[in-house]
Amino acid sequence: MAFIAALDPRVKHTRNVSSIMCDVILALLPGTALYVWWFGFGVLVQICLAIVTALVCEAIVCGLRRKPMRQTLGDLSAIVTAWLLALCIPSLAPWWLIVSGTAFAVVLVKHAYGGLGTNIFNPAMAGYAALLISFPVPMTQWPGGDAATLDLAACLAVIGANTTALDGLTAATALDYAKTQLLLERGFDAMRGEPVFGTLASNGWEWIAVGHLGGGLWLLWRGVIRWQIPAAMLAALLLSALLFHLLDAQRYASPLFHLFAGATVLGAFFIATDPVTAATSPRGRLVFATGIGALVYVIRTWGGYPDGVAFAVLVMNMAAPAIDYFAAPRVLGTGSGQS
Amino acid sequence: MHSAKSIFGAGLWRNNPGLVQLLGLCPLLAVTSTLVNGLGLGLATLLTLLVSNALVSASRGWLRPEIRIPVFVLIIASTVTAIELIMNAWFYGLYKVLGIFVPLIVTNCTIVARAEMFASRQPLAWAILDGLAMGIGFTLVLVVLGAVRELLGQGTLFVGAALLFGTTAQHWTISFSNDYPGFLLALLPPGAFFAFALLVAARNWLDNAFTERRTAPVADAGP
Numbered sequence: 001m002a003f004i005a006a007l008d009p010r011v012k013h014t015r016n017v018s019s020i021m022c023d024v025i026l027a028l029l030p031g032t033a034l035y036v037w038w039f040g041f042g043v044l045v046q047i048c049l050a051i052v053t054a055l056v057c058e059a060i061v062c063g064l065r066r067k068p069m070r071q072t073l074g075d076l077s078a079i080v081t082a083w084l085l086a087l088c089i090p091s092l093a094p095w096w097l098i099v100s101g102t103a104f105a106v107v108l109v110k111h112a113y114g115g116l117g118t119n120i121f122n123p124a125m126a127g128y129a130a131l132l133i134s135f136p137v138p139m140t141q142w143p144g145g146d147a148a149t150l151d152l153a154a155c156l157a158v159i160g161a162n163t164t165a166l167d168g169l170t171a172a173t174a175l176d177y178a179k180t181q182l183l184l185e186r187g188f189d190a191m192r193g194e195p196v197f198g199t200l201a202s203n204g205w206e207w208i209a210v211g212h213l214g215g216g217l218w219l220l221w222r223g224v225i226r227w228q229i230p231a232a233m234l235a236a237l238l239l240s241a242l243l244f245h246l247l248d249a250q251r252y253a254s255p256l257f258h259l260f261a262g263a264t265v266l267g268a269f270f271i272a273t274d275p276v277t278a279a280t281s282p283r284g285r286l287v288f289a290t291g292i293g294a295l296v297y298v299i300r301t302w303g304g305y306p307d308g309v310a311f312a313v314l315v316m317n318m319a320a321p322a323i324d325y326f327a328a329p330r331v332l333g334t335g336s337g338q339s
Numbered sequence: 340m341h342s343a344k345s346i347f348g349a350g351l352w353r354n355n356p357g358l359v360q361l362l363g364l365c366p367l368l369a370v371t372s373t374l375v376n377g378l379g380l381g382l383a384t385l386l387t388l389l390v391s392n393a394l395v396s397a398s399r400g401w402l403r404p405e406i407r408i409p410v411f412v413l414i415i416a417s418t419v420t421a422i423e424l425i426m427n428a429w430f431y432g433l434y435k436v437l438g439i440f441v442p443l444i445v446t447n448c449t450i451v452a453r454a455e456m457f458a459s460r461q462p463l464a465w466a467i468l469d470g471l472a473m474g475i476g477f478t479l480v481l482v483v484l485g486a487v488r489e490l491l492g493q494g495t496l497f498v499g500a501a502l503l504f505g506t507t508a509q510h511w512t513i514s515f516s517n518d519y520p521g522f523l524l525a526l527l528p529p530g531a532f533f534a535f536a537l538l539v540a541a542r543n544w545l546d547n548a549f550t551e552r553r554t555a556p557v558a559d560a561g562p
Contacts, residue, residue, distance in 0.1 A: 134523040
């Protein structure tokens with residue numbers, strides 16, 4: 001079936017998919033550079049592995065589906081998916097983790113649903129969720145500050161070895177640490193000043209978040225993403241955090257902690273804004289992202305996992321078509337307008 | 340009208356109860372975490388299909404159409420109860436592993452569908468053959484699905500073969516790698532849906548390929 005989507009003839013289109021994806025990759029650079037600065041070269045190895053896997057899988061699937069390979073591979077969307085997934089997994093995890101996760105994301109989540117533009121779920125987040133459910137141990141061994149002392153060859157050796165024993169190189173993230181300490185009945189007052197929380201929220205990770213914030217604001221300025229999704233997601237998360245923090249500051253972390261710990265900023269600017277799987281109408285985007293923010297807070301605070309961006313995004317992906325249905329803008333001259 | 344070949348072709352491929360009719364998916368997805376579990380439930384279902392098809396076909400002459408469905412259900416339920424007792428007596432380990440899914444064979448849509456669509460309208464011999472073909476088709480899907488999920492999920496095959504084949508089968512377990520990390524998702528319910536969807540896709544793809552090959556020369560020789 002040939003279905004040609006005609007563009008509105010009055011709108012001047014200067015952007016295509018690959019130039020947008022190119023902007024997204026550029027916007028990811030500051031956060032990635034800070035990641036390397038704080039936690040070593042591991043993340044670069046993971047990104048390279050992910051990109052190679054994504055391109056190989058995409059080429060194979062295009063061959064099977066008899067699709068033009070140059071167009072699909074050239075739109076850079078597989079590279080963005082791979083890059084985001086690589087940023088989300090521990091940087092010293094064994095090589096098969098990122099390879100299997102990326103293959104799952106590209107083959108099953110993206111192409112089995114029809115490829116770019118028709119996939120229901122965010123491929124990077126679905127790949128992440130599959131990995132987290134399947135391999136809970138290597139997926140929670142986050143690098144500590146000592147990982148930055150490894151040179152490239154040592155990183156390759158750690159990632160290439162088929163082992164998950166990384167004693168001395170890993171450390172709990174702040175979200176993880178806070179969760180276990182709260183279970184031991186220690187409040188936030190008792191935890192204050194411990195090194196894992198760094199200056200803002202989470203040692204090292206907070207500056208990576210600042211880097212992603214910069215990249216995300218640049219994307220906003222370039223017009224690649226719209227303000228509704230990041231603003232609504234951050235507002236929902238921070239307002240829920242503020243409310244509970246004011247009620248009981250011992251048991252509920254501050255909004256600042258929720259903003260700079262975990263994947264909040266990356267999720268708000270790079271993941272929830274995926275144009276394919278998010279709601280598309282302006283009001284729909286507000287509802288969609290508010291749902292993500294609230295769900296992230298619920299999962300972090302009362303759920304079993306320390307962070308919840310991936311699950312929140314996947315749940316709201318499912319709701320996005322319904323949200324768009326109810327939030328569609330009224331077509332001029334139809335429905336019950338005022339007047 | 341029928342031939343053994345057409346009945347077996349339908350049961351195993353053309354009208355496979357699992358991959359084409361998409362019937363009986365609840366046990367299909369729930370118990371196929373290992374090859375042996377799939378085979379055990381498949382054989383129990385096969386036996387049920389065989390017996391219920393035979394009984395339905397034999398009693399079709401003196402059944403009033405108004406009450407045929409309750410009678411089918413009674414026949415199927417009695418068959419399943421007998422099979423459950425047999426498994427309880429001779430395959431106790433497997434019976435415990437399969438748990439609620441053995442009595443739930445009663446609710447497997449494949450069985451009542453075959454009774455209504457085939458056995459109640461056909462002579463005894465064809466009905467028995469149909470039960471055999473559909474049962475083997477269903478068992479094969481369960482076995483393949485169980486093998487794929489077991490292989491991906493824990494890197495082994497034939498775990499628990501002793502449950503079905505006795506103590507001689509204790510060493511049948513094949514382990515492909517000693518430090519396989521285990522793809523847990525394949526063993527969880529989502530993995531069952533993924534693997535089953537891929538099996539259906541593979542069957543349709545093969546079917547299309549066969550059809551293309553069979554029709555291509557005809558198209559070339561066209562008018």
